[in-house]
Amino acid sequence: DVKVTQSSRYLVKRTGEKVFLECVQDMDHENMFWYRQDPGLGLRLIYFSYDVKMKEKGDIPEGYSVSREKKERFSLILESASTNQTSMYLCASRRGGTGELFFGEGSRLTVL
Amino acid sequence: EDKVVQSPLSLVVHEGDTVTLNCSYEVTNFRSLLWYKQEKKAPTFLFMLTSSGIEKKSGRLSSILDKKELFSILNITATQTGDSAVYLCAGPMNRDDKIIFGKGTRLHILP
Numbered sequence A: 001d002v003k004v005t006q007s008s009r010y011l012v013k014r015t016g017e018k019v020f021l022e023c024v025q026d027m028d029h030e031n032m033f034w035y036r037q038d039p040g041l042g043l044r045l046i047y048f049s050y051d052v053k054m055k056e057k058g059d060i061p062e063g064y065s066v067s068r069e070k071k072e073r074f075s076l077i078l079e080s081a082s083t084n085q086t087s088m089y090l091c092a093s094r095r096g097g098t099g100e101l102f103f104g105e106g107s108r109l110t111v112l
Numbered sequence B: 001e002d003k004v005v006q007s008p009l010s011l012v013v014h015e016g017d018t019v020t021l022n023c024s025y026e027v028t029n030f031r032s033l034l035w036y037k038q039e040k041k042a043p044t045f046l047f048m049l050t051s052s053g054i055e056k057k058s059g060r061l062s063s064i065l066d067k068k069e070l071f072s073i074l075n076i077t078a079t080q081t082g083d084s085a086v087y088l089c090a091g092p093m094n095r096d097d098k099i100i101f102g103k104g105t106r107l108h109i110l111p
Helices: none
Strands: A004-006 A010-013 A019-025 A031-038 A042-051 A054-057 A065-070 A073-078 A087-094 A107-111 B003-007 B010-014 B019-026 B033-038 B044-049 B056-058 B061-066 B071-076 B085-092 B099-101 B105-110
Touching: A004 A087, A010 A019, A019 A031, A019 A087, A019 A107, A031 A073, A042 A065, A042 A073, A042 B085, A042 B099, A054 A065, A073 A087, B003 B085, B003 B099, B010 B019, B019 B033, B019 B085, B019 B105, B033 B071, B044 B056, B044 B061, B044 B071, B071 B085
Parallel strands: A010 A107, B010 B105
Antiparallel strands: A004 A019, A019 A073, A031 A042, A031 A087, A042 A054, A065 A073, A087 A107, B003 B019, B019 B071, B033 B044, B033 B085, B056 B061, B061 B071, B085 B099, B085 B105
């Protein structure tokens, strides 16, 4: 079975802190994605990566950056966390050119 | 701008009813459309649709795509309380496979 693992299920950070959210997949997938999910707004795409070291902005990249140095790992970075970044963050992966996304369990971030 | 629009945003029905969930899209280079079910955790995959007019079916759930009119529907027959969830529609919108989701339909089934 495909497994997508997000390193932290729950995080509490303070405004201005740097935050790293890690995502690892074990199926050699080319594509990886970071979404945030908020009530009433659905899943919104922050960044995606279609291969190692490649990244593209999604619909809401402001305040975020990403890193994909190895194929299996896609990191989301909040350089200076703000309260409006309190949210559920979902990582997903899929084989390039195919449809199904495989999701991690999510990381619930609270910024105080 | 590519987008996916789902309707209704919320729906409450009684157990045993049949429901139809809608997904319309505007894309520059359509490739496929995806349906997911989300309960308390991460979304789980239901269907992928690439060809117009071909119904995908899994038990009481079915889905069909109309590429000419740019929409898809998800049908659930003989609903059960376990069908209560948020149903999400999404699509790879261009050659870079940027997958965009709609806001989802929150379905609640009353016993």
